[in-house]
Ligand SMILES: Cc1ncc(COP(=O)(O)O)c(C=O)c1O
C-alpha cells in the first residue's frame with residue numbers, strides 16, 4: 255500500500271516520513287512531537303537512514319570515483335561513523351573538523367584537507383596524522399607543505415583551479431570564477447606556475463586538479479563546462495611537463511529540493527552525463543581518463559535533517575501580515591538572513607486540515623531580518639505552543655550556527671528504525687561561561 259502523503263504541500267521530507275496520529279509526522283519511525291517533548295525545542299533531528307541512502311546513491315552512481323562527504327555541511331562523531339560505514343572519504347577544511355574526525359576514528363588516509371588560509375598548525379597536524387590528500391589553494395602553501403616532508407611518505411596534493419564557470423544559489427558561494435578568494439587562475443598562468451612548483455618538490459606528489467564551482471547547483475551543465483576546462487589543463491600539463499595527472503576532483507555543490515517545485519540534481523543522471531563528457535574530452539586530448547573525486551555535502555546531509563521549533567507568539571502587523579515567532583531563529587539557521595534562502599514549514603502534532611493563513615515565521619533574535627520562513631501557509635488558528643517542523647535542515651544550519659543573543663545552540667538527535675537518540679545536547683549558559691577566564 256503506498257504511504258499516505260506526509261505533507262499536502264509536497265515538502266521534501268526524508269523518504270521515511272509518514273503521517274502520524276493527531277497531525278504528527280514520523281521520521282525514521284519516530285514522531286517529531288515525541289522528539290520535541292523529549293529533548294525540547296529548538297531541536298534538530300537527523301534521519302540516519304536518509305543520510306546513509308544519499309551517501310550510497312552517490313557511490314552507486316559513480317562506482318569508480320572517490321566520494322568525500324564535505325564536513326562543512328554538518329559534522330559530529332555520529333556523522334563521521336555514518337560516512338565511514340558508507341565508504342565515503344571526508345573533506346575537512348579546518349583543524350577542528352580534522353581533529354573531530356580523527357578523534358572519532360575516521361581513517362586519516364581517507365581525509366582530504368581544504369582551505370584558502372590553512373594555518374601552519376593545520377598543515378602540521380595534517381602531515382602528522384598523514385591525511386590522504388591536501389588541496390593546495392595558494393602559492394604560499396607550497397613551500398610550507400614541502401618543508402613538512404615526512405620521510406618515505408610524500409604528501410599527495412591537488413591544485414585548486416578556477417575553471418571560470420559561475421554556478422551556485424548565491425554569489426557568496428560561487429567559487430569557480432576569478433575575482434574571489436579561492437583557487438589559482440588558469441588564464442593568468444597562476445595554475446601552471448603552481449603545478450610547476452609542486453612538481454619540483456620531492457616531498458610532494460601532485461595527483462591532480464581540483465575545482466569547486468559553487469553550492470546548490472541543480473544541473474550537470476556547469477560541471478561539464480568545468481570538465482572541458484580542466485581536461486584541457488591536464489593536457490597542457492602533460493605537454494609541458496610530461497606527466498599525466500591521475501585525479502580530477504570536481505568538488506561539491508550538488509543541489510537539493512528545498513521547496514516542493516525545486517529541481518534536484520539526480521546523481522545517476524549527473525554521473526552518466528559527466529562520465530560521458532570526461533571520456534570524450536580525454537579521448538580528444540589523448541589522455542587516460544583520470545579518477546574522479548567528488549565532495550558532496552548538502553546533497554547528503556540537508557534532506558536528512560528536520561528543524562523543530564515551538565511557536566511562542568502569534569501577532570498581526572499593521573499591514574495585515576501575520577507573524578509566528580518561534581524559539582529559534584537566525585542563530586541556528588542563518589541561511590534565510592544571509593542568502594535569502596527559502597524553506598517550507600508545517601505544523602506537527604495538531605490537525606492540519608482546517609483553514610490556512612499566511613505567516614512569516616520569525617525567530618527570537620533582536621533584529622527584524624530574523625525571518626526563518628517568508629509567507630508560510632499554516633493553520634489560520636496557529637497558536638503559542640504549536641510545534642513547527644522545517645525540512646531540509648541538515649546542512650549549513652547548525653554548522654553555521656552562532657552564539658547570537660547567547661540563546662545556546664540547539665541539541666541534535668538521530669532517528670533510525672523507531673529509535674530516537676540524542677547526539678549533541680543543548681548548549682547552556684554554563685558552557686558559554688566556562689570559556690570566560692577573566693573579568
Ligand atoms: C571545496 C568544497 N568542496 C565541497 C563543498 C560542499 O559543497 P556542497 O555542500 O554544496 O556539496 C564545498 C562547499 O560548497 C567546498 O567549498
Ligand SMILES: N[C@@H](CCCC[NH3+])C(=O)O
Pocket residue numbers: 326427469470589593649650654
Ligand atoms: N553555506 C552555504 C554553502 C557554502 C558551501 C561551502 N563552500 C549555504 O548555506 O548555502
